[in-house]
Amino acid sequence: MYAVDDRYKDTSHHSGQIKITVRHIKDPEKIEIIVEDNGIGIDEDRYAAFCTVDTDFKRAKGGKGVGRLFWLDAFSSIVIESYYMEGDTSHRRCLSFELKNKDQITDAIIDQKFRTLSGIGTSIRFKGIRIEEYSKYFPKRQDTFLRYFGAHFISEFLTGSCPEITVDIDGKLSRYPEQISSLVVGNPMKTGEFELDDFGKLEIVGFTCDKAASTGLEGSHQLHLLAHGRTVETRKIDNLLGVESLTRDDKDDLVFHGCLSGAYLDSRVNEGRTAFNLPESILKEITRKCVDEIKIKLIPDQVKAYKGRRKERFEDFVKSYPIYGFDSTDAQLDRLPIHAKTPEDFASGLVKYQIRNDEDRQRRIELVIDALDRAEDIPENFTKSIIEAAEGIQNSERLALAQHVVRRKLVLEILEKLLLRLRRQEGKSDNFQLEKTLHSLFVPMNVRGDDPTECESRSHDLWMIDERLAFTRAFSSDKRLDQILKSDASDDRPDVVIWDFAVGMGVIDPWAGEDAVDISKPLSKVLIIEFKRPMRKSYPKAEDQIERQIVKYLSQLKGNELESFGRKRIRIAQDCIFHCFVVADIVGDLEEQLSSWETTANGEGRIRRLGGNYQGTIEVIQWQDLVNDAWQRNASTLFAAGLKRGIIK
Structure with missing residues (x-):
C-alpha cells in the first residue's frame, strides 16, 4: 500500500493494484503466498532502507522497520522481484531473503518471471511456514484468512480509500475494498477531533454497515483502534452502545463500525503493529469514553429511540x-x-x-x-423516624403484595384459558394430556410435599381451592395409597390427599416450622381432592359414582397410619373428619347422580354429609365456580395492586 501511495499519490485508490495469491492454504509446508503491487518498486533508496535493520525510512507512516524480520522468522523461502525507474530507465531487481548468520540478502536468479502484474512494481513470494509456532496458528480456511485480513485493514476498506486488492485463495477470488465498502450504508460519520483527559486529541470515523460486516467478529458493533492508519485492535462495543441494531436510509438491522485514531495510539503501538503497549484497564477506559462520544455525536437519535x-x-x-x-x-x-x-x-x-x-x-x-x-x-426527631420506618414497612409490604398478586393473577388466567381449551377440545385425542396439565397447575403430579429432595413438590397452587392450603406441605399428589399408608395393598390413586391443611382449625401449630404435624396425636382432619375433566358427561361404571369412589378412599385411610417421608407414622383417628372436594362440571350422568344432594350456598355446587362410619362432607364444586371464588377472594389484593381480572374470550 505504501509503495502504491508513493507512486500514485492522491490517485492511488484509482490507479493502484495489489494482488495476493495463496496456494495450498491447508498445508503449512507447501503453502505459497505471492504479494504483488504496481507501486514504486524497490529503487536504490528503498533497497538501502531494506538492507538496514530498524530503519526509520517509513517512520512518518508508522513503519517500524522490522516487518521483514517477521518474514524471516515465519517463512522458509522468500524471493523478491521488483521493477523500478531510475530516471527514464526501467530496472529489475531480484533477491532472496534468508535466515542465516550473514548475507541474509543475496541476488536471486529467477529463470521465469512470476509476476502477473505488468510494468513497474514489486512481487514477493513466501513459501513454507518455517516453525510450528506459526503453522499452528496460521488460518487454514479461506473465510478465517479473509476475516483476519479484512480486520487489519478495516479502516481503508470501509472508506474505500485504498488501492484495488484481489485475494486469490486456491482459485477463490475476493476483492477489496469492495468486499467491505459495499456493506456500508450511507456516508461516513465523523466526530471531528475531541480531547480526552490523559489521552489527548482523538477522532472517530463511524460507519453504518450491513451486519455481514461483523461476520467472524465477536459481537455486532465494533470499535477499531488504529495506529498510523492500520487496525491494531478491534473491540466489541455492544454492551457499551446498548442499541441492538441501527436504522439508516430505510434499512434496518444494521451495525456500527467506528475507526478510532489519534497521536496517543500512534505512539503506543508495538513494533509489529499487532498490539498497543498499554494495560487493559487503559484500553477499556479509552473505549468506554469514545463510545460515549459516539452516542452523543454520531447516533444520538438512535440512542434516544433505544x-x-x-x-x-x-x-x-x-x-x-x-x-x-x-x-x-x-x-x-x-x-x-x-x-x-x-x-x-x-x-x-x-x-x-x-x-x-x-x-x-x-x-x-x-x-x-x-x-x-x-x-x-x-429525641426530637423521633416522630419523623417512626413515620419513615412505618412508610418503609408499608412500601415493602405493598411491593411484596403486588408481586404475590401478579403471580396469582397469571395462574388464574392460565386456569381459565386451560378450562376454555378443554371445553373446546371435548372428545379430542389431546384431552388426556390437557387433563394432566390441569392437575399439575394445582399441584405437581406423583410427588409428596413432605419430601425435601423434591424441590418441585414445594411449589403448588392449592390456594385456588382453599386459601388455607396455600402453605401446606404434608400432602401426596397422584400417589398410590400403598405408597403413603403403612398397611395397605391398594393401588388406588387419589388425586390429592392433605393432612396439614387446616392451620386455622387447630390441626397443627403454625409456629412449629417444618415438623408442624404433631405425630403424637392422631390426625383429626384429612382433606381429599378429586379432579374430574371439565364437561365430562359420562360416568357409566359403578366405580364412577362419586360417593362410592370417595368412601373407598376413606375406608383405607380411617384408622390406618400415614407414613411420612421421614418414616414417621401419623395415626389417622377413628373419628377423623374428612373434608372431600370433587371439582367437576355437573352435567350429564353427574347431574342425575347428584340430584338428591343438597345444593351449596351459591346454588351451583352440591354437598352431602358423610354418614355411618365416616364423619365429614363431600362437596362437588363446579369448575367455573372454583375460578370465580378464587378471583373473588383475591379481589381486594388485586385492586390494591392496581390489577383487575382478565377477560377470557
Missing part, C-alpha cells in the same frame, strides 16, 4: 415483578448498564440495590425499636 423502548420494557417488567419498583423508573434505569433490556438483565442488575434497600430499611426499623427499649429521653 432508551425509549428500553424504558417501556422496564415498565412492563415492573408490572410483572413489582418488587423491583422500589424507586422511580429513571433512577432504576440509571443503576443498570445501558445494554440491560431483558427481564433477566433488569433483575440481575437491580437485585443488589434491592438487598441494600431492604437492609437500610431494616436497620432504620431496628434503631427505632432500640430507641423505644432504652430508658433515655426520646
Whole structure:
C-alpha cells in the first residue's frame, strides 16, 4: 500500500493494484503466498532502507522497520522481484531473503518471471511456514484468512480509500475494498477531533454497515483502534452502545463500525503493529469514553429511540415483578448498564440495590425499636423516624403484595384459558394430556410435599381451592395409597390427599416450622381432592359414582397410619373428619347422580354429609365456580395492586 501511495499519490485508490495469491492454504509446508503491487518498486533508496535493520525510512507512516524480520522468522523461502525507474530507465531487481548468520540478502536468479502484474512494481513470494509456532496458528480456511485480513485493514476498506486488492485463495477470488465498502450504508460519520483527559486529541470515523460486516467478529458493533492508519485492535462495543441494531436510509438491522485514531495510539503501538503497549484497564477506559462520544455525536437519535423502548420494557417488567419498583423508573434505569433490556438483565442488575434497600430499611426499623427499649429521653426527631420506618414497612409490604398478586393473577388466567381449551377440545385425542396439565397447575403430579429432595413438590397452587392450603406441605399428589399408608395393598390413586391443611382449625401449630404435624396425636382432619375433566358427561361404571369412589378412599385411610417421608407414622383417628372436594362440571350422568344432594350456598355446587362410619362432607364444586371464588377472594389484593381480572374470550 505504501509503495502504491508513493507512486500514485492522491490517485492511488484509482490507479493502484495489489494482488495476493495463496496456494495450498491447508498445508503449512507447501503453502505459497505471492504479494504483488504496481507501486514504486524497490529503487536504490528503498533497497538501502531494506538492507538496514530498524530503519526509520517509513517512520512518518508508522513503519517500524522490522516487518521483514517477521518474514524471516515465519517463512522458509522468500524471493523478491521488483521493477523500478531510475530516471527514464526501467530496472529489475531480484533477491532472496534468508535466515542465516550473514548475507541474509543475496541476488536471486529467477529463470521465469512470476509476476502477473505488468510494468513497474514489486512481487514477493513466501513459501513454507518455517516453525510450528506459526503453522499452528496460521488460518487454514479461506473465510478465517479473509476475516483476519479484512480486520487489519478495516479502516481503508470501509472508506474505500485504498488501492484495488484481489485475494486469490486456491482459485477463490475476493476483492477489496469492495468486499467491505459495499456493506456500508450511507456516508461516513465523523466526530471531528475531541480531547480526552490523559489521552489527548482523538477522532472517530463511524460507519453504518450491513451486519455481514461483523461476520467472524465477536459481537455486532465494533470499535477499531488504529495506529498510523492500520487496525491494531478491534473491540466489541455492544454492551457499551446498548442499541441492538441501527436504522439508516430505510434499512434496518444494521451495525456500527467506528475507526478510532489519534497521536496517543500512534505512539503506543508495538513494533509489529499487532498490539498497543498499554494495560487493559487503559484500553477499556479509552473505549468506554469514545463510545460515549459516539452516542452523543454520531447516533444520538438512535440512542434516544433505544432508551425509549428500553424504558417501556422496564415498565412492563415492573408490572410483572413489582418488587423491583422500589424507586422511580429513571433512577432504576440509571443503576443498570445501558445494554440491560431483558427481564433477566433488569433483575440481575437491580437485585443488589434491592438487598441494600431492604437492609437500610431494616436497620432504620431496628434503631427505632432500640430507641423505644432504652430508658433515655426520646429525641426530637423521633416522630419523623417512626413515620419513615412505618412508610418503609408499608412500601415493602405493598411491593411484596403486588408481586404475590401478579403471580396469582397469571395462574388464574392460565386456569381459565386451560378450562376454555378443554371445553373446546371435548372428545379430542389431546384431552388426556390437557387433563394432566390441569392437575399439575394445582399441584405437581406423583410427588409428596413432605419430601425435601423434591424441590418441585414445594411449589403448588392449592390456594385456588382453599386459601388455607396455600402453605401446606404434608400432602401426596397422584400417589398410590400403598405408597403413603403403612398397611395397605391398594393401588388406588387419589388425586390429592392433605393432612396439614387446616392451620386455622387447630390441626397443627403454625409456629412449629417444618415438623408442624404433631405425630403424637392422631390426625383429626384429612382433606381429599378429586379432579374430574371439565364437561365430562359420562360416568357409566359403578366405580364412577362419586360417593362410592370417595368412601373407598376413606375406608383405607380411617384408622390406618400415614407414613411420612421421614418414616414417621401419623395415626389417622377413628373419628377423623374428612373434608372431600370433587371439582367437576355437573352435567350429564353427574347431574342425575347428584340430584338428591343438597345444593351449596351459591346454588351451583352440591354437598352431602358423610354418614355411618365416616364423619365429614363431600362437596362437588363446579369448575367455573372454583375460578370465580378464587378471583373473588383475591379481589381486594388485586385492586390494591392496581390489577383487575382478565377477560377470557
